[in-house]
Amino acid sequence: MIGLILQIVRLATPYLFAAAGGTIAEQSGIVSLGLEGYMLAGACAAAFGSYYGGSVWSGVLCGAMGGAVFAAIHGIATIRFRADQIVSGIAINILAVGSTRFALRVAFGSSSNSPRVPGGASGLLEIAGLLSIFAVSAVIDRTRFGLRLRAAGEHPEAATSVGISVSRIRGVAVVASGILAGLGGTFLALDQHQFSDEMTAGRGFIALAAVIFGRWQPVRVGAACLLFAAAEAVEINLQGTSTIPSQFVAMIPYVLTIVALAGIVGRSVPPAALGKSGH
Amino acid sequence: VKALLSVLAGALLALVVGDLLILGVGQSPAEVYRLLLEGTWGNPYGFAQVIYKATTLTFTGLAVALALRAGLFNIGAEAQLALGGFAASVMGLALPHSIPAPIAITACVVAAAFGGAAGGAVPGALNAWFGANEVITTILLNFVVLFFLNWVVTAHLHVPETVHTPAFTNGTVPRLSAFIPAFRGSAANVIVILAIGAAIVTGWFVFRTRYGYQLRAVGLSPDAAEAAGIVPARVRVATFTLAGALAGMGGTNFVLGYKHYYEDGFSGGAGLIGIAVALAGRAHPLGIILAALAFATLSQGGLAIHALVPKQMADILQGVVILAIAIASRQRS
Numbered sequence: 001m002i003g004l005i006l007q008i009v010r011l012a013t014p015y016l017f018a019a020a021g022g023t024i025a026e027q028s029g030i031v032s033l034g035l036e037g038y039m040l041a042g043a044c045a046a047a048f049g050s051y052y053g054g055s056v057w058s059g060v061l062c063g064a065m066g067g068a069v070f071a072a073i074h075g076i077a078t079i080r081f082r083a084d085q086i087v088s089g090i091a092i093n094i095l096a097v098g099s100t101r102f103a104l105r106v107a108f109g110s111s112s113n114s115p116r117v118p119g120g121a122s123g124l125l126e127i128a129g130l131l132s133i134f135a136v137s138a139v140i141d142r143t144r145f146g147l148r149l150r151a152a153g154e155h156p157e158a159a160t161s162v163g164i165s166v167s168r169i170r171g172v173a174v175v176a177s178g179i180l181a182g183l184g185g186t187f188l189a190l191d192q193h194q195f196s197d198e199m200t201a202g203r204g205f206i207a208l209a210a211v212i213f214g215r216w217q218p219v220r221v222g223a224a225c226l227l228f229a230a231a232e233a234v235e236i237n238l239q240g241t242s243t244i245p246s247q248f249v250a251m252i253p254y255v256l257t258i259v260a261l262a263g264i265v266g267r268s269v270p271p272a273a274l275g276k277s278g279h
Numbered sequence: 280v281k282a283l284l285s286v287l288a289g290a291l292l293a294l295v296v297g298d299l300l301i302l303g304v305g306q307s308p309a310e311v312y313r314l315l316l317e318g319t320w321g322n323p324y325g326f327a328q329v330i331y332k333a334t335t336l337t338f339t340g341l342a343v344a345l346a347l348r349a350g351l352f353n354i355g356a357e358a359q360l361a362l363g364g365f366a367a368s369v370m371g372l373a374l375p376h377s378i379p380a381p382i383a384i385t386a387c388v389v390a391a392a393f394g395g396a397a398g399g400a401v402p403g404a405l406n407a408w409f410g411a412n413e414v415i416t417t418i419l420l421n422f423v424v425l426f427f428l429n430w431v432v433t434a435h436l437h438v439p440e441t442v443h444t445p446a447f448t449n450g451t452v453p454r455l456s457a458f459i460p461a462f463r464g465s466a467a468n469v470i471v472i473l474a475i476g477a478a479i480v481t482g483w484f485v486f487r488t489r490y491g492y493q494l495r496a497v498g499l500s501p502d503a504a505e506a507a508g509i510v511p512a513r514v515r516v517a518t519f520t521l522a523g524a525l526a527g528m529g530g531t532n533f534v535l536g537y538k539h540y541y542e543d544g545f546s547g548g549a550g551l552i553g554i555a556v557a558l559a560g561r562a563h564p565l566g567i568i569l570a571a572l573a574f575a576t577l578s579q580g581g582l583a584i585h586a587l588v589p590k591q592m593a594d595i596l597q598g599v600v601i602l603a604i605a606i607a608s609r610q611r612s
Binding site for chain 2: 033073077081082083084085087088090091092095102105106202205208209212247248250254257258261270
């Protein structure tokens with residue numbers, strides 16, 4: 001039983017980080033289709049940091065920064081230049097796949113994976129992943145910044161009229177989402193002691209599904225991450241003996257989220273100004 | 280003019296990023312760009328490959344554009360394309376050899392359209408009747424559909440040791456190299472004519488018919504359309520279904536014209552690039568064809584320069600161009 005719980009937490013860690021980040025960005029009004037890209041960039045940067053820096057910690061630092069850089073691109077495009085948030089998010093994902101492949105090729109002459117890099121710190125990152133959900137929850141619900149963040153996501157005009165800089169709030173939120181998602185990718189790379197092409201394999205989208213399924217409420221979002229990870233854990237443990245094909249288990253997060261969106265069991269309603277410019 | 284300027288700005292930005300990447304790996308930008316052009320528009324094979332890639336992108340671009348005209352964002356062309364290709368291959372496998380080729384080909388194209396239409400109808404209905412945001416449902420459905428097709432193919436229909444269905448013979452279409460020998464080796468095939476036809480028919484439908492007028496009315500102002508007696512929900516479902524059919528027909532380019540089987544993952548991002556094609560082409564048929572050619576050139580050009588610069592540079596440039604397109608298509612305030 002404890003083994004199963006540990007396995008679920010382990011599988012959930014990338015989701016928890018990225019979904020915590022997605023929650024904070026979406027609550028501020030910025031659509032987070034790029035979570036997958038931040039995570040992939042974070043995983044790649046972590047492997048590079050760990051390889052060249054020779055320690056896990058340089059990997060963690062670079063991983064967080066890798067996610068932050070791609071989130072900053074999304075932030076600059078959507079906040080400063082008012083780019084369409086959905087299209088920008090798609091661009092970020094394509095950009096992340098291309099850049100990480102390019103980097104692999106140039107640095108290691110490989111199109112599939114990096115050499116073995118110093119890794120580990122998995123236990124610490126797992127705890128940090130769980131804590132990140134509570135940290136985001138505390139920031140959103142209990143701080144002045146959180147109040148302003150929600151104002152930026154729900155009523156940007158009202159927020160502006162009382163002197164809150166919606167652009168700055170959203171900028172901070174989107175970079176924070178990049179750092180968190182980047183750490184999710186970092187966990188993957190350091191846990192496996194390497195970066196491999198497209199190693200995030202859609203985990204950023206599962207995290208996004210968790211944000212929506214959890215109705216943009218951090219603790220619910222965290223629970224959704226654990227639920228999705230639990231389904232995966234059950235599938236892994238039953239491999240071979242189960243009559244349900246693995247592809248159907250893999251669909252669970254997406255199908256549940258579609259059902260939630262359609263309001264069949266309680267509708268999930270996004271922040272009012274999500275995807276809209278702040279001016 | 281503003282549209283043209285933003286396209287130029289995007290191209291310029293991509294050029295600058297491209298220069299930096301090329302210089303970063305110690306090559307000369309002029310040499311690399313020369314190779315890129317030579318490997319695409321500069322020789323018959325490269326040109327035919329651009330045509331081949333642009334064919335699929337024209338279909339997915341039309342699928343996104345049609346929905347855009349009705350005020351809907353179709354991120355699901357990826358899944359609709361895969362469903363269309365899968366349906367075409369199943370039809371091809373099911374048809375007896377005795378059926379004349381023109382009928383078999385038509386049946387496969389219609390199957391592709393229906394496969395894609397099914398993929399479009401679901402998010403259309405979820406949007407119209409349940410109010411579920413179509414951007415999110417199409418993204419999520421992409422995964423559901425691709426996992427489902429992966430299961431069908433790997434569990435029931437694949438050739439051992441592969442991830443594709445058996446090949447079929449009746450229902451396939453000739454490659455362009457059958458008419459133009461210089462195109463030998465290229466996958467370009469006569470489906471390109473279907474793509475151009477689809478662009479013309481879609482343009483006629485949107486701009487010249489009553490249904491197209493209703494569709495645009497819903498896109499411009501659902502409230503005004505409703506006041507004029509149009510039922511927006513019905514228009515949205517119909518539009519999304521037709522958009523799916525367009526993307527689905529794109530699957531015939533690979534299945535009927537190239538491999539003659541459905542292969543897991545054949546869509547390879549063409550559905551997502553279709554979003555960029557539709558936006559860069561201003562949701563207009565001619566613009567879409569030009570944008571499809573441009574993105575196809577970038578993709579094929581990446582292969583041509585691989586000896587000097589990793590071909591992944593093309594992916595990066597694609598991302599940069601799409602980012603520029605995102606900036607050009609400002610968000611709603």
